[in-house]
Amino acid sequence: MSAESIEKTRFTRWIEILKIAWPLIVANSFWNLQLTIDRIYLSNYSTESLAAALSVMGVFWVPMALLQQTAAYLMTFVAQYVGAKQEEKIGAAVWQSLYLSIGGGLLMLLLIPLSGPLFTWIGHSPNVRILETDYFVALCSSALPTALIGSASGFYTGLGRTQIIIWINCAGLVCNIILDYILIFGHFGFPAMGIAGAGYATSLSNWFAAFLGLWLLLKNEHELRYRVRSLWRFNFALMTRFIRYGLPSGLQWSLEGLAFTVFLIFIGRMNNGDAGLAASSIVVTVMLLGILPALGVAQAVLVLVGRYLGEKKPNEAEKCVWSGLEVAGAYIFVMGLSFALFPGFYLSWFQNSNDPALWNQVSRIVPLLFLYVAVFTNFDNMNLVFSFALKGAGDTRFVSLVALTLPWPIMVWPTWQMKDWDHALFWAWGAASLFIVSQALVFHRRFAGGKWKEMSVIN
Secondary structure (H helix, E strand, O other): OOHHHHHHHHHHHHHHHHHHHHHHHHHHHHHHHHHHHHHHHHHHHOHHHHHHHHHHHHHHHHHHHHHHHHHHOHHHHHHHHHHOOOHHHHHHHHHHHHHHHHHHHHHHHHHHHHHHHHHHHHOOOHHHHHHHHHHHHHHHOOHHHHHHHHHHHHHHHHHOOOHHHHHHHHHHHHHHHHHHHHHHHOOOOOOOOOHHHHHHHHHHHHHHHHHHHHHHHOOHHHHHHHOOOOOOOOOHHHHHHHHHHHHHHHHHHHHHHHHHHHHHHHHHOOOOHHHHHHHHHHHHHHHHHHHHHHHHHHHHHHHHHHHHHHOOOHHHHHHHHHHHHHHHHHHHHHHHHHHHHOHHHHHHHHOOOOOHHHHHHHHHHHHHHHHHHHHHHHHHHHHHHHHHHHHHHOOHHHHHHHHHHOHHHHHHHHHHHHOOOOOHHHHHHHHHHHHHHHHHHHHHHHHHHOHHHHOOOOO
């Protein structure tokens, strides 16, 4: 085969990935834009609210990621059913995902009475602690609709019809922008609720997006082809299989979120904790501009791996993974350069003059943290693509095991040991960077071993 034909084959695979990925990239960008606007509004309200928002999202994300990502694992079942030409079984899998979303979303409400003691134990400054509690209580009401969105998105992602997800996320974004403006600052007769208003805006906008997603999901065309209305009954055998593979997938996100939350707790307990949290909040928010598009590519890789394994074509699945790594890597490299070269541009989005002393500290920290991000996001691209490829095959237990064991000795424990050092914040981010690099190498080794090629989540 000539070099020219090899390039054409590679180009064809890039196109195959991007056809599925570009709507997911746009949809994830909408979600990131929603998060960024939240943070910009809160930074204009107060810098302390910005610090509180990051730590709360870390705590909230631990159970929320477990629920949402378990429900969204529906995409693997759908992709493998499509590849195996068993589309009539998809409806039953959809309902198991919905039942998980509803049950888990209701259980999340039980966390509300624990919010006060929880954030008292975390031990941030008293002003930040009050804001954290208010925000967490408001966010808990968003768990159920967020999980339902995960189910609906998993269905469409598994089919490869990812354009519809754009409309679902866009609806949530527009609604959230409007409600943020009204509820955070108090307009049109509503009281100014500050950070709590941001939480309730998120909840209401997610309910709107969830209703839209379910309405689209239950349309007649989906009943005729996938039986999404008639196969509504609880299926114990299928639910058991769904939990067997989906729960470890959700655990990966939850366990990594738990480790990062503890990491942030230790940052908040450093000598300059409020400034460190606020600076970290800005950097993480901007970092998602690079990570979330790569996440869209990784999701497309998962769909294609599932589909090709359903068709019994493991070698094609392997090729699409390497192509996905190339596509996502090119974008992340460019974004990393922008973080390193133009930190002031991103920092200007969050500027607040209400507390000049705190903002002065934050503005000196952020450009240095961006240098870490510029380096380790290139390895995080490997984490996303390889871990999603493994999950597309059903190798979810290994992925969750890595998330359970790797971050604590490499990132969390060193941060605790270094929290009283000079320049402790920068040592901590160095430990976080080392964790990202180490995880990338572990996932690469597992993928290269090839065991995933023999796996399947369907009968």
